[in-house]
Amino acid sequence: MKKASLTIFLMSICLVTFLIKSTLAAEFFLRADTTVKRVPGADEPIPMWGFALDSSFGAEDGEVSVPGPRLYLPPGDNNLIIHLDNNLPVPVSLVIPGQITEMHPTFVDGRVMSFTHETPPGNDQPVDYVWNDFKNGAFIYQSGTNPAVQIQMGLYGVVVSDAGQNNVYGVDDSSFDKEITLVFSEIDPEFNKAVANDQYGPGKKIESAIDFDPKFFLINGEPFSPSNISLGSVTQGERVLVRLLNAGLITHVPLFYGTYVRLIAEDGNLLPHPLMQYSVVLQAGKRRDVVLTPPDIDLISIMDRRLNLTNWKEAPGGMLRMFSVKRPGVWNSPKGQFVFTPSAPVLPITKSTPQSSVPMGLGLAATGTPRLTLFVASNGFDAPVDCFLAFRLGQDPFNIWFLGKDNNLVNADQGLVPWKENVTTAIEEIPLKDISLEGLGPGTIDFYLLITPHG
Structure with a gap:
């Protein structure tokens, strides 16, 4: 019993x-x-x-x-x-x-x-x-x-x-150090206005989705603009899982400019033999997983190979974004202050040599585009450093401003003002986000990052 x-x-x-x-x-x-x-x-x-x-x-x-x-x-x-x-x-x-x-x-x-x-x-x-x-x-x-x-x-x-943890499908090929999700879609403003105002349907202003005519092409819900360019930073040699999804009505072809990616899965199904490609076809509703291993370059651009790169009548726009690439490990702290040698601004990222002050180009901001976002990324340092972030308007050598600890602006005539002090960890911040430049007019704006030993 x-x-x-x-x-x-x-x-x-x-x-x-x-x-x-x-x-x-x-x-x-x-x-x-x-x-x-x-x-x-x-x-x-x-x-x-x-x-x-x-x-x-x-x-x-x-x-x-x-x-x-x-x-x-x-x-x-x-x-x-x-x-x-x-x-x-x-x-x-x-x-x-x-x-x-x-x-x-x-x-x-x-x-x-x-x-x-x-x-x-x-x-x-x-x-x-x-x-x-x-x-x-x-x-x-x-x-x-x-x-x-x-x-x-x-x-x-x-x-x-x-x-x-850090593995999509439980196999070696699907492990990752970092993951990024990119959703592609479109907007037809006339279509949306018709639906919102009850002007969609038989006999109305827009009768069916056959009339869908997109004017805006989005990644993660936003088109490209000078204030919306960066996808953040990735580190050379790490495995970055990029999840690509097309929620739109038309086919898009994301192209990874400057490198290849490893296509490992489609619609949640592992491929028996991964493919090395630099572009990936995404039909409507398609989902694909790729692994990006950043090479030794400063920048990786992602764009739609089908050239949906406008914001209606404005260009550039649409499906265009960029990663900055950091080097692995830590940087050696500089042994003294270095003088910057001017060169032409190119893209809104820092370079990989913190031992000297480095210019960061502003892309379209240099030609009078009215909005600006500044992204700064670095590796960690092997000893404490101080960081100075400054910019110069035009060619006037005295029209230089420093960004202070609270992101307040201080003119250079008040001396060197640090943006960060006693830093050893990696930097990945957006100190300026969607700032209006309309009052400045056309011209060139030079940004400088100066890194010196702490104290």
């Missing part, structure tokens, strides 16, 4: 353990809502729809964005639950192409209007969307209702599931 009781008790423990394990899931509260997007080259803000990540249903404390917030499933957690709140005037739903789940399509006049059950406008209870046995990789979550309209209005985002 005791033996039988013990067996039942152990079976009960196993059953409870199984039930607990099976109910673990990553849960998110998403809200579909309206927003506007301001992009360079647009005459007015563009109406958009997007998703926000809230703390709970009805809280409405998240920011609506396009793409929507990035969702991440921790390694080992293969179940996903999204609770959806809908503040839009039309029904919406959620699907994740490439992931398997039970779906319940809805029909209007015998035609599929939604690929799965919908969330009505103004719902007072969350509508749940559930995926079990979630496949590893990066995927696009998007509206499954009238997707030709709602995805282009902005109802899409990225959800990521990795097999382990």
